[in-house]
Amino acid sequence: MRAAEGPLRSELDVKGLRAQMLGRIEELEAREREREEILAELVPMMEARGHDTGAVKAMMGGWAG
Numbered sequence: 001m002r003a004a005e006g007p008l009r010s011e012l013d014v015k016g017l018r019a020q021m022l023g024r025i026e027e028l029e030a031r032e033r034e035r036e037e038i039l040a041e042l043v044p045m046m047e048a049r050g051h052d053t054g055a056v057k058a059m060m061g062g063w064a065g
Contacts, residue, residue: 035060039060
């Protein structure tokens with residue numbers, strides 16, 4: 001019968017959850033920047049040595065730097 005009275009109050013901390021989500025997004029973006037920096041160094045070195053870099057680029061998300 002509580003459904004007729006309206007939704008139950010939740011103990012969800014919306015501000016805290018938002019802060020956690022934003023922190024996680026920043027962390028993931030930092031990882032992506034680091035991955036791109038590694039590729040920016042790795043791919044040219046591999047190509048200079050005559051290696052096919054297609055698999056590396058595909059594995060790392062298709063970055064085409």
